[in-house]
Amino acid sequence: MYKISLRxxxxxxxxxxxxxxxxxxPDSQQESLFQQKVDAEQKIEPRDWMxxxxxxxxxxxxxQHAHSEIVGMLPEGNWITxxxxxxxxxxxxxxxxxxxxxxxxxxxxxxTLGTGRDEMVDQxxxxxAKYSSIFNYPTLTWADIGAIGWLVDGAxxxxxxxxxxTSYGPYARAMVRICKEESFHQRQGxxxxxxxxxxxxxxxxxxxxxxxxxxxxxLMMFGPSDKDSPHSAQSxxxxxxxxxxxxxxxxxxxxxxxxxxFLGLKIPDPKLKWNEATQHYDWGEIDWTEFNEVIRGxxxxxxxxxxxxxxxxxxxxxxxxxxxxxxxxKSKRNAA
Amino acid sequence: xSEQEALFRYTLRMGDNSLVLGHRxxxxxxxxxxxxxxxAQANIALDLIGQARNYLTYAGEVEAKFRPSALPTGQxxxxxxxxxxxxxxxxxEYINVQLVELPKGDYARTIVRSFLFDAFHLPLQQALTTSKxxxxxxxxxxxxxxxxYHLRHSSEWLVRFGDGTEESHRRAQEALDDLWRYTGELxxxxxxxxxxxKAGIAPKLADVKQEWSATxxxxxxEATLKRPADGWMASGGxxxxxxxxxxxxxxxxQTLQRSYPGVEW
Numbered sequence: 226m227y228k229i230s231l232r233x234x235x236x237x238x239x240x241x242x243x244x245x246x247x248x249x250x251p252d253s254q255q256e257s258l259f260q261q262k263v264d265a266e267q268k269i270e271p272r273d274w275m276x277x278x279x280x281x282x283x284x285x286x287x288x289q290h291a292h293s294e295i296v297g298m299l300p301e302g303n304w305i306t307x308x309x310x311x312x313x314x315x316x317x318x319x320x321x322x323x324x325x326x327x328x329x330x331x332x333x334x335x336x337t338l339g340t341g342r343d344e345m346v347d348q349x350x351x352x353x354a355k356y357s358s359i360f361n362y363p364t365l366t367w368a369d370i371g372a373i374g375w376l377v378d379g380a381x382x383x384x385x386x387x388x389x390x391t392s393y394g395p396y397a398r399a400m401v402r403i404c405k406e407e408s409f410h411q412r413q414g415x416x417x418x419x420x421x422x423x424x425x426x427x428x429x430x431x432x433x434x435x436x437x438x439x440x441x442x443x444l445m446m447f448g449p450s451d452k453d454s455p456h457s458a459q460s461x462x463x464x465x466x467x468x469x470x471x472x473x474x475x476x477x478x479x480x481x482x483x484x485x486x487f488l489g490l491k492i493p494d495p496k497l498k499w500n501e502a503t504q505h506y507d508w509g510e511i512d513w514t515e516f517n518e519v520i521r522g523x524x525x526x527x528x529x530x531x532x533x534x535x536x537x538x539x540x541x542x543x544x545x546x547x548x549x550x551x552x553x554x555k556s557k558r559n560a561a
Numbered sequence: 562x563s564e565q566e567a568l569f570r571y572t573l574r575m576g577d578n579s580l581v582l583g584h585r586x587x588x589x590x591x592x593x594x595x596x597x598x599x600x601a602q603a604n605i606a607l608d609l610i611g612q613a614r615n616y617l618t619y620a621g622e623v624e625a626k627f628r629p630s631a632l633p634t635g636q637x638x639x640x641x642x643x644x645x646x647x648x649x650x651x652x653x654e655y656i657n658v659q660l661v662e663l664p665k666g667d668y669a670r671t672i673v674r675s676f677l678f679d680a681f682h683l684p685l686q687q688a689l690t691t692s693k694x695x696x697x698x699x700x701x702x703x704x705x706x707x708x709x710y711h712l713r714h715s716s717e718w719l720v721r722f723g724d725g726t727e728e729s730h731r732r733a734q735e736a737l738d739d740l741w742r743y744t745g746e747l748x749x750x751x752x753x754x755x756x757x758x759k760a761g762i763a764p765k766l767a768d769v770k771q772e773w774s775a776t777x778x779x780x781x782x783e784a785t786l787k788r789p790a791d792g793w794m795a796s797g798g799x800x801x802x803x804x805x806x807x808x809x810x811x812x813x814x815q816t817l818q819r820s821y822p823g824v825e826w
Contacts, residue, residue, distance in 0.1 A: 295596070298590065298591035298599070299591050302590050302591035302592075305587050305588075305590055306584060306587065306588060306810075306813050306814060307813055307814065307816050307817060309648075309817035309818055309826035310644045310648070310818075310826050311580075311610060311613065311614050311617075311643050311644055311647055312614075312644075313826060314587075314610060315607060315610055315611065315614070318587055318590065318603055318606055318607055318610070319603075319607060321590050321591065321603065322590070322599075322600055322603035322604065322607070325590075325596055325599045325600045325603070326600060328596060329596055329597070329600070332596075367817055367826070417826075420825055420826060423825075424824055424825060425821070425824050427821065428821070428824060533591070533592065536592075537591070537592045537593065537594070540592075540594065540667070540668075541593065541594025541595055541598075541668070542594075543726065543728050543729055543732070544594035544595065544598075544668050544722075544729070545594060545595055546725070546726050546728075546729070547721055547722050547725030547726045547728070547729030548595075548721050548725065550725045550726045550729075551720070551721040551724055551725040554724065
């Protein structure tokens, strides 16, 4: 299970061979068959014909998701060595380890579409590929580890549960596995906050401070408002996404308010109010300037996160080379 | 030294060794050379910290029956929990061997350190599965499976490094030469280890050393690395005399427990 897998770079065309049908059937007809299949809730598999845009959109989304798992290890990893009890240390370490595992599943799912992991990693390190902006915020206190589990994983789960029904088979199946582990992650975060909220005044203040800092960035995780979301409409039509950003954000808010009340914490939104007519909470306005700045690279930790990933990759280069060299020698000896 | 006092010190040391090494390995999480190794190191750290929890819990229970005169006592009431022992002892009260507390260094150093420890840890745990102490026996039965994997992991990487590229060979040999002086302490028994060996509760370290030495020779040969000569050996960890590296590690680990005494987390 822990065997290293180091691949030579494979040209993308050889990884996912295109179905030979397009050469017989015009693309327009293929596309309409494809859409019928999607509409009929049949999963699209790696060897099926798919529009280039669908493939591109999926590679972008899945690799972005994989990168988010990997970069997401950093803010939480920041507290592994300082976790306040051996039980908490064990749980946190297991959680961050899960995230590395999720990264692996997702890179594998994206590879079925013809883009190799090395290429995706290069895109992350060069800054060409994005990852979830939430991980550009710092973890300043132990309560932040609770808030990440509760809010960040909570928001991620909303997306991921939806993605268990996504139209691309390997992605949907990776998500089913991931969702099982993510719900444990959310519970561990909430459990940290339950303990803090029952604790000393300092601990309660620590929990409130974490909610104050993480609430709005968590809402931003659902992405731009539907009217400003460039990829949304097509993704919904292809059933890559099944619910819009704004729908998911609203469900998240509706669920989270009572959880905050149970903790005795106050959500930092003066406009938050239950609306009898809509049966939803009304709420304030996301600071989209901040959202766009963090995406542009101007968040509190963007530079640190990328520096940490680049350093790990560069420091590990000789390790990967040694593994490849040894594997080469070994296979030569076996052949001899 | 009475058998109970020896048992306390012994379980405490086993816990400290696993905890400190587990902590050092956990520092790789998010920073490994390849994603699979982040997972492997986290996995090994989880095993070690799990073992530490078993040992420290047991140490606290043994201590509650008998309070040894050799250690500062009385901070935490009659029964010290795993967290009292992990978070509320200073570096002079930790009695792990120095090998495990050294900084993780580059990946060659991490692998060499793990290998030198794992090759000792496995025969030790195997011997403990026949201990006359039921608790130690039970902990060892679980630990043997874990440590078997740890040794396989570190051995395989050591061979990759030794027989990989010139650079990896050089790094591995340098780490080996540098860390060798910390291996003597593994096999120098203190009074507690001697008392328990006589009582059939723990193995004789001389026996463990034979197996360790055979494993080291076998793996180094495959790795095309040179076994360093036994020269001057560092020691002191077992008496609470450490390198300068343990203090900062504990300061980091214990920060919340020390900053907010007596609260639940």
